[in-house]
Amino acid sequence: MKRLTFASWLITWPIIMGSALVAQAADKVVFATNWRAQAAHGGFYQALADGTYRRYGLEVTIRQGGPQVNNRPLLPAGRIDFLMTGNLLHSFDNVKNKIPVVVVAAIFQKDPQALIAHPGHGYESFARMKDAPVALIAKDGQFTWWQWLKAVHGFQDERLRPYHFNLAPFLSNPKAIQQGYSVAEPIYVQSQGGFAPVVHLLADHGFSTYSTLIETRTELVKSNPDLVQRFVNASILGWQRFLNGDRTAANALIMKDNPDISIQEIEASVLLIKRQGLVESGEAKTKGIGAMNQGRIEDFYQQMVRAGLYRPGEVDLSRVAVFQFVNQGVGLAR
Amino acid sequence: MSLRQPSALGAVMSVGAFFIVWEGLVWLFELPAYTLPAPSLVLQTLAQHSESLLMSWWTTLKITLGALTLAALGGVVIAAAFSLSVVLERALFPIAVMLQVTPIVAIAPLILIYLDSTTAALLLCAWIVAFFPILSNTMTGLRTIDPHLSDLFRLYQASGWQRLQLLRLPSALPYFFAGLKISAGLSLIGAVTAEMVAGAAGRETGLASRILEASFRTETPKMFAALVLLVLTGVMLHLIFVQLSRWAFRRWPVVSEQEI
Amino acid sequence: MLLQFEQVNRTFPEQRAALDHVSFSLHTNEFLTIVGPSGCGKSTLLKLASGLDQPTSGRITRDGALGASGSVAFVFQDATLMPWASVFDNIWLPLRLAGVSRAQSVARIHSLLDVVGLADVAMLRPAQLSGGMRMRVSIARAMVTRPRLLLMDEPFGSLDDFTRKRLGQDLLRWWRQEKMSVMLVTHQLSEAVLLGQRVIAMGARPGRIIEVIKVPEPASRDQEFMSSPFFLQTVNRLGDVIEADSRQGSVR
Numbered sequence: 001m002k003r004l005t006f007a008s009w010l011i012t013w014p015i016i017m018g019s020a021l022v023a024q025a026a027d028k029v030v031f032a033t034n035w036r037a038q039a040a041h042g043g044f045y046q047a048l049a050d051g052t053y054r055r056y057g058l059e060v061t062i063r064q065g066g067p068q069v070n071n072r073p074l075l076p077a078g079r080i081d082f083l084m085t086g087n088l089l090h091s092f093d094n095v096k097n098k099i100p101v102v103v104v105a106a107i108f109q110k111d112p113q114a115l116i117a118h119p120g121h122g123y124e125s126f127a128r129m130k131d132a133p134v135a136l137i138a139k140d141g142q143f144t145w146w147q148w149l150k151a152v153h154g155f156q157d158e159r160l161r162p163y164h165f166n167l168a169p170f171l172s173n174p175k176a177i178q179q180g181y182s183v184a185e186p187i188y189v190q191s192q193g194g195f196a197p198v199v200h201l202l203a204d205h206g207f208s209t210y211s212t213l214i215e216t217r218t219e220l221v222k223s224n225p226d227l228v229q230r231f232v233n234a235s236i237l238g239w240q241r242f243l244n245g246d247r248t249a250a251n252a253l254i255m256k257d258n259p260d261i262s263i264q265e266i267e268a269s270v271l272l273i274k275r276q277g278l279v280e281s282g283e284a285k286t287k288g289i290g291a292m293n294q295g296r297i298e299d300f301y302q303q304m305v306r307a308g309l310y311r312p313g314e315v316d317l318s319r320v321a322v323f324q325f326v327n328q329g330v331g332l333a334r
Numbered sequence: 335m336s337l338r339q340p341s342a343l344g345a346v347m348s349v350g351a352f353f354i355v356w357e358g359l360v361w362l363f364e365l366p367a368y369t370l371p372a373p374s375l376v377l378q379t380l381a382q383h384s385e386s387l388l389m390s391w392w393t394t395l396k397i398t399l400g401a402l403t404l405a406a407l408g409g410v411v412i413a414a415a416f417s418l419s420v421v422l423e424r425a426l427f428p429i430a431v432m433l434q435v436t437p438i439v440a441i442a443p444l445i446l447i448y449l450d451s452t453t454a455a456l457l458l459c460a461w462i463v464a465f466f467p468i469l470s471n472t473m474t475g476l477r478t479i480d481p482h483l484s485d486l487f488r489l490y491q492a493s494g495w496q497r498l499q500l501l502r503l504p505s506a507l508p509y510f511f512a513g514l515k516i517s518a519g520l521s522l523i524g525a526v527t528a529e530m531v532a533g534a535a536g537r538e539t540g541l542a543s544r545i546l547e548a549s550f551r552t553e554t555p556k557m558f559a560a561l562v563l564l565v566l567t568g569v570m571l572h573l574i575f576v577q578l579s580r581w582a583f584r585r586w587p588v589v590s591e592q593e594i
Numbered sequence: 595m596l597l598q599f600e601q602v603n604r605t606f607p608e609q610r611a612a613l614d615h616v617s618f619s620l621h622t623n624e625f626l627t628i629v630g631p632s633g634c635g636k637s638t639l640l641k642l643a644s645g646l647d648q649p650t651s652g653r654i655t656r657d658g659a660l661g662a663s664g665s666v667a668f669v670f671q672d673a674t675l676m677p678w679a680s681v682f683d684n685i686w687l688p689l690r691l692a693g694v695s696r697a698q699s700v701a702r703i704h705s706l707l708d709v710v711g712l713a714d715v716a717m718l719r720p721a722q723l724s725g726g727m728r729m730r731v732s733i734a735r736a737m738v739t740r741p742r743l744l745l746m747d748e749p750f751g752s753l754d755d756f757t758r759k760r761l762g763q764d765l766l767r768w769w770r771q772e773k774m775s776v777m778l779v780t781h782q783l784s785e786a787v788l789l790g791q792r793v794i795a796m797g798a799r800p801g802r803i804i805e806v807i808k809v810p811e812p813a814s815r816d817q818e819f820m821s822s823p824f825f826l827q828t829v830n831r832l833g834d835v836i837e838a839d840s841r842q843g844s845v846r
Binding site for chain 3: 480482483485486487488489490491492496500501504507585586
């Protein structure tokens with residue numbers, strides 16, 4: 001028998017198994033994201049568009065989030081099966097409030113949450129950002145990482161203004177700063193405002209959380225781990241293909257879900273995702289996309305404790321994530 | 335008199351029954367706290383965080399009462415101005431109607447761009463929500479005058495100002511109070527809605543911010559605790575104005591309570 | 595002569611003439627009663643007399659003294675008091691509108707309250723008074739400016755017989771004390787003859803004067819007068835006249 005390489009075995013195995021599964025009824029699965037469809041969700045759309053989910057016996061419906069939409073309560077309520085979240089703070093809160101959900105994969109090794117500013121006003125230095133007269137931060141951020149920015153980097157509530165996902169207040173005030181995703185807002189600012197903003201990644205200043213986490217119910221992990229594994233693996237493969245392969249179908253699906261986004265914006269964003277090493281970096285390079293380790297979770301928690309968001313020992317860190325579904329080398333680039 | 339006032343005992347009993355049923359449902363279906371917390375848990379949480387929640391409650395109450403006062407003043411002054419000048423009324427009343435139907439959620443962010451102070455923005459938003467019933471009701475009241483009294487004032491050659499001060503404004507008082515009762519609740523809603531949209535966490539946090547915060551941090555019992563405070567505030571405001579209304583017209587039962 | 599109507603017409607847009615060619619005159623210090631079926635224009639007549647309404651054609655001549663504010667007073671059937679004000683403030687109203695301060699009015703108002711027999715209710719609100727008391731307040735208010743002309747539109751219409759009779763006698767007394775002309779509209783024939791020095795009988799459709807009956811004596815209109823043959827004859831004649839006219843009217 002020809003000796004198969006580990007990677008090619010990984011590629012052919014699901015095709016073999018999947019065709020067997022196709023004969024049975026596919027599992028219906030609902031996956032909710034945390035924003036309107038964009039490149040930062042691309043891997044999931046890829047797995048849907050090129051049939052990877054189907055090959056894994058999954059009939060997946062992707063449910064978008066949005067500015068007024070909060071999909072998070074749907075997961076413990078059983079209305080969705082998998083949920084994408086933006087950072088570990090949500091997971092810490094879940095465990096603290098005894099909500100029976102758990103993280104099963106971390107697609108982004110770095111959080112793209114960033115603060116952006118106009119160039120040429122001294123904001124090139126991160127230390128000057130806290131002096132900006134106006135900081136436009138949306139509700140979600142106000143109650144989470146803004147508190148960390150205040151405690152650790154000296155930002156002040158007096159400068160805080162609510163951000164309604166409209167660029168106009170930022171564009172019209174050169175001294176204003178606002179939140180954004182490092183792989184999204186800079187593109188929009190360039191096209192709407194005609195300039196490239198200064199971008200400060202929170203991750204570069206100590207906000208060391210994973211991002212684009214996949215969460216599911218603890219009950220599902222216990223009762224049907226095979227389903228969870230299939231979804232995680234298919235999603236990982238989706239990401240691998242989206243970043244490195246032919247993503248035309250995925251892009252079409254993204255634009256169908258979110259008519260406001262253009263193909264140029266998606267492609268520019270993909271470029272940034274790759275350049276900033278959000279997905280295929282760190283541990284993911286050796287253990288596969290979605291890799292996580294407990295140490296990093298604990299480290300991030302300690303940072304948040306020091307920032308005053310949590311008391312020491314308030315969160316049982318052993319319940320934040322399970323690692324049985326990742327770190328198996330799935331999705332390693334050839 | 336007893337037929338007109340709903341018995342306080344009956345109200346307490348029905349509210350009590352509501353809480354008992356709620357508690358029972360949570361216990362019976364073993365509903366988790368993050369979906370629907372039991373009233374006992376909510377009260378517990380309220381006691382636990384009483385200091386910070388009460389401070390937020392006070393902030394929201396200040397905005398509510400401030401907006402209501404401004405709405406009462408503004409509504410009466412504008413209604414009086416309209417009653418003295420038909421031209422003014424025709425020109426400005428449509429604007430008042432437009433303001434009433436524009437959702438605060440849409441214009442609050444715009445107001446925030448132009449107003450530097452958050453408090454001013456919140457007051458303005460809550461005012462926009464609350465002033466119209468007072469304006470509209472007072473306008474009706476200023477027009478609804480006993481025709482014989484009107485004739486009498488004409489007979490004694492009363493000036494327009496005298497008519498306004500001595501006849502129209504007093505005639506409008508029951509209508510004004512009717513509008514005030516409605517606007518009390520609207521001021522609260524306006525203050526909360528405005529804060530949800532235009533408020534910023536950290537400073538001047540009223541109950542709305544606490545509700546949002548609890549929601550984002552998935553602290554459902556705390557969210558309900560803040561909601562309970564909000565509902566109680568609304569009920570309290572309503573009762574206060576019902577009593578105020580009764581006191582103001584205690585020797586004036588020409589207008590019966592049922593009509594208001 | 596205080597007031598004169600010459601061929602006065604008053605037509606309203608949607609209906610037939612409310613008043614058709616009405617002519618009469620009112621003398622100083624005269625008590626005139628007006629009686630007739632509904633629709634005969636009694637209230638319109640009073641309004642024209644007050645100056646609150648204008649005739650469509652014809653002429654109304656008024657003594658110059660009637661132009662001053664407060665020289666004409668009006669009492670409505672429903673007392674028309676301001677429910678939010680005290681009895682005192684209600685009576686003060688005409689003076690207040692003329693610019694007289696509360697302090698300056700106190701004496702006059704209290705004396706009037708005495709006159710109408712309501713000395714101890716000055717601080718009450720209208721809702722706390724009986725119908726008869728409210729009417730007294732209304733009359734006190736009407737007299738507060740010492741009017742030359744007092745117009746009353748069925749003032750006792752909503753009161754019971756007993757109160758009605760008493761107020762009627764009181765009114766006669768006040769009329770003599772205050773020295774004013776009174777035009778009182780009533781639908782009760784006996785009341786018209788009892789109170790008036792002249793009775794104007796009106797007919798309806800269109801509203802016009804049918805006849806004017808003199809009731810010159812006696813000066814005191816008491817129980818004795820009411821049982822006199824003259825009284826009964828006059829009341830009957832009044833009734834016949836009005837009845838005859840209305841019968842004719844249905845043919846018209």
